[in-house]
Amino acid sequence: MQRKITPALILLLFVGIFANAQSGNQSKYQNRLAIAEKKMKASDFKGAHQEYTYAKTIARGAGMNTDRAEKGIKTALDSLTKTKPKPYRSSINIAVKRKITKKVSNNEIFLPPLNDDTIDNPLPRISVSTSGKTIDLSGRFVTYSPILDKVLDDINYLLINESLKNKKQLSGDDILVKNTEERIFNSDYENEAMRLYDSICSIAPLSISAEKDIYIYLTVASHYGRNLLNVKTQFNKADSVATIINKALKIAEQKDFNSAKNKFSDAALEDLISGYYFEIKDTASMYSHAVKAADMARQALALSPANTYYIKGLVYYLRKINKVPGARLKNDEKKKVLDVISSLINYSDIFLGNDAYIVNLKLDGLSGKSNSSNNFINKIKDNKNPNYKNILLTKLYNKINSGKKQNTDKALEYFIKSFQEEIKSQVFLEELQNQYNSLVSNMGSYDVKEKFIAYSTIVKAIEESDKDFINLHNISYIYVNAKSALANLHSSKKTETDELTAIAHLKDAIEVLESTGLLNYYTSYSDHYIQYCKMYYNLLEMSVKAKKYVDAKKYYDGMTKQFIPLLEEFKFDFYLRQTIAKASVRYGDFAFNKNLYRESLGALEFASFEGSKKSTEYLIRVYQNNEDGLRDTMKLKDYYQRIVYQSDIIKRSTVKAEFNNRIDEINVYLISRHPGYLYKGIDDQVEWLRVTKGGIVDKEDVDYFNEMQVTAWENEISLQQVLDENESVPKNQEITTSKYKKEYDKIQDKVNKKDYGTAFNSYKSLNDTFKKDLKNAINNTPAIEDYIVFLTKYGEFLNSDEFKGQNAKKRAAVEIYGSLLTIDPTNQQALIKKTSINYELNKEKPENLTKYNKNIYELFSYLDLYLSDADFKNAKKIRERLLTVENTPYTKYRLAQHYTKYGKLDFKELLKTRKQALEYREYIVMQYIPDNIKSRKNFYEQLVSVDELLTDKEKTKEAKKEFSKDYSQLAWYCMLNDSNNKTLEYINKSIELDPENKDALAYRPHALLLMGEFDKAKDTYLYYKDMPFNKKGLTTFRQVFLSNFKEFEKAHIFNSDIKSIKEFLNQ
Secondary structure, three states, X not given: OOOOOOHHHHOOOOOOHHHHHHHHHHHHHHHHHHHHHHHHHOOOHHHHHHHHHHXXXXXXXXXXXXHHXXXXXXXXXXXXXXXXXXXXXXXXXXXXXXXXXXXXXXXXXXXXXXXXXXOOOOOOOEEEEEOOEEEEEOOOOOOOOHXXXXXXXXXXXXXXXXXXXXXXXXXXHHOOHHHHHHOOXXXXXXXXXXXHHHHHHHHHHXXXXXXXHHHHHHHHHHHHHHHHHHOOOXXXXXXXXXXXXXXXXXXXXXXOOHHHHHHHHHHHHXXXXXXXXXXXXXXXXXXXXXXXXXXXXXXXXXXXXXXXXXXXXXXXXXXXXXXXXXXHOOHHHHHHHHHHHHHHHOOHXXXXXXXXXXXXXXXXXXXXXXXXXXXXXXXXXXXXOXXXXXXXXXXXXXXXXXXXXXXXXXXXXXXXXXXXXXXXHOOOHHHHHHHHHHHHHOHHHOOHHHHHHHHHHHHHHHHOOXXXXXXXXXXXXXXXXXXXXXXXXXXXXXXXXXXXXXXXXXXXXXXXXXXXXXXXXXXXXXXXXXHHXXXXXXXXXXXXXXXXXXXXXXXXXXXXXXXXXXXHHOOOOHHHHHHHHHHHHHHHHHHHHOOOHHHHHHHHHHHXXXXXXXXXXXXXXXXXXXXXXXXOHHHHHHHHHHHOOOEOOOOEEEEEEEXXXXXXXXXXXXXXXXXXXXXXXXHXXXXXXXXXXXXXXXXXXXXXXXXXXXXXXXXXXXXXXXXXXXXXXXXXXXXXXXHHHHHHHXXXXXXXXXXXXXXXXXXXXXXXXXXXXXXXXXXXXXXXXXXXXXXXXXHHHHOOHHHOXXXXXXXXXXXXXXXXXXXXXXXXXXXXXXXXXXHHHHXXXXXXXXXXXXXXXXHXXXXXXXHXXXXXXXXXXXXXXXXXXXXXXXXXXXXXXXXHOOOOOOHHHHOOOHHHHHHHHHHHXXXXXXXXXXXXXXXXXXXXXXXXXXXXXXXXXHHHHHHHHHHHHHHHXXXXXXXXXXXXXXXHHHHHHOOXXXXXXXXXXXXXXXXXXHHHHHHHHXXXXXXXXXXXOEEEHHXXXXXXXXXXXXXXXXXXXXXXXXXXHOO
């Protein structure tokens, strides 16, 4: 039977890691509860609710009981429902001339009457009753618009109150009005709010006498419509909302309120039009509602001919029709579709922005004519503006049957024609840039040679044009991107000639980039900065490959000069930051290995700060070995502290973020930070996303990453290692590209049918396809991501129980996981799978695991596996190979950590000379030790193990004092860990080395007491208690004893003997 290997068994972690985390989580949980209870006493119910929620999150993540936190949440919510929250102001920015207050009594909401001088047109009292409750707007509606604004507040209150009762946490700016469409409300309170809207919409038009009033009224009606459409059972109400809107528009037309009318069109009509499509699944309803939306748009156009939402309404209509099979439409309906398309062509400026939806239509299927696409094209060709015509045809060929080579050819042809026309007119420059981007995205049907021709054609057209033309920002953008694409294509061929050609193309691109001011032009577009920063990186990479240090330095300096200042402007732009970090790793490595230590420091520093473990290791070597006359003990200590938390390469994960009611997955960098860093990782990235992109990440996701970060800090490991242990880390496990997904789905079908032989052959075939495609397009990021997912699933298939006992399949799985690690070097799960399978195949022959193997991470995994099997003989062979590959104090430190899990390492075998022992001791003394008693005990155990090797060799008084401190500290942390077998031995050794070590003298009676020697302990306490101590602000031993007892209590060490001694000392 194959032994199951768990990730915890083979990752580089201590056995007690999560036990420590559990202890830390328990403490945090209790602290949060204590804070929450204080806030409850202070009537800060919202704050208490938040703290109880935090406590629940911590407890749930640690697998602890959450009853107390949940009870607190309920109590806080109940208290909140009895206390009306401060109303959220609606998004309507109209000044309120007098303060209006509300009071709550017996489930009634009152709006006090206004002074007579503010009333222009009194209206009847409104009273709406639902389910035994009353909403009373005391007084009268008036024409002054803030009243309607206040009505929105009352509706907010109803919905907030009910949300709290139903434990739906809403807070601050998330509450209603601006985000109404996101909420699904409880039926009782929803009905009350809807009835209130009904009342407003039925009487408000009577009071309209000014533009601001119709604008407010229309806004209320718009929110009303969105609320109705959010309730799945109320689609029929959309028609009444449309009636209200049209009525208001006619009033506006009669009173000639053009300004208010246009404001309304810009603010509300799109919501109502799109609302007709909200969650409608059947095609019949889809069509009828689309027609209504189009008709609404036509009515709006009659009132306001310049209304762009007319066009948008028709485009929405077409989007939905596009989802209806052509055969389902009647002839008159098909005719209407084509009429709409024809009418849109007349709106040339607007059509340019929306034709993407139209040209995706299955025109042949809708019209029933095989040549309808050609008819449409001919209509466009009739346009008298040659450049507009060419741009429109470019877009059309980009979109209709996109991906087909013949259409991409046509799109390229019309793009070049459009470009040549733009030299004359320069009217559609921005649109030309957009069409270039669209053209590039459709080049997937081209092979490498055809892409060469396409990009070369574009570059040639620009270079042969007027020289001043290239200085226009949109044209320089196209030129720089096309040149960069050519460089990547040449670089992928990997010949010396092509490498030189690629460098030439990139140099041209960089020259235009810098001379035209294109970087400055795109100040607000950080995505462009990243793209251009990568050009510098590619030049740097090529120079490194060619071993041209002068060029590499030139491009690295150019990159940092251009882009590092922007890190202040784009304060949280981690995408740009990581590109520079990657370049810093590469250049720092290059310079270091050319022994240019001083030249490498700047790059290594930047890369180290960004999380590169390798760069930190280089810095340690520079400053520790005094390379080039460089030695800095203070910096060394910082690097020793830093390296504990770093991963071998900066890794990404994904979280979901909300952008204006749209949910997207975004990348976050898993940056390990110790508490002294200037920025922490996930928090700053989320803040950057909010500030620069308007994206909101769920607080629970942020809390999850932060909890993992704290676990990493407390256990002296990298964040990556902790996250790899946790199955909750969000990862993309789906193949997205249709070409590969289609083939993969066929494989899964064979697996489901248990046709494993065919599935095996199909896996092999698809793997060959991936490798061929990626060889021709090494920068195809979506394909690379799909390949990572595919290899993961391929490895799982080969290692499944269906092939149990088939070693050939297991060896194939090892190769597949090896391929996965080649393209995703930090994939810990792949490393775990590869090493565990290979171990099972070769554990009787460790030479098969070590021969030619220079990967220290694989070797450490094999070491853990042998140690877990108590096979210390073969573990030693792995250890010897590790030290052959990398014989540094850091490697020895990690070896000691691994052996700690399974038994003490014999340091005599590891440190065979005095020099090695001194070097190693200097290394571990510089380490940052987390402030928890278990980690500190482990640290001092290791330090004392080294001291034992040096005690007889280092006979100076200063050395003995140092060793004495180590022994006494080890004794202290043994007591705090309730591990007292050798405590007295350590104390005696400490006193032997330094009889004046007062800490050791103070610890001696504690050790006796904890070992059950009460009388001896009491005599010792009595002997020392009144002697002077004069250390750490404590003047006598008695004060020290009592202070130590407090630390014992914190560590939960307390018994009747300790109590008796405390009473004796307090006398």
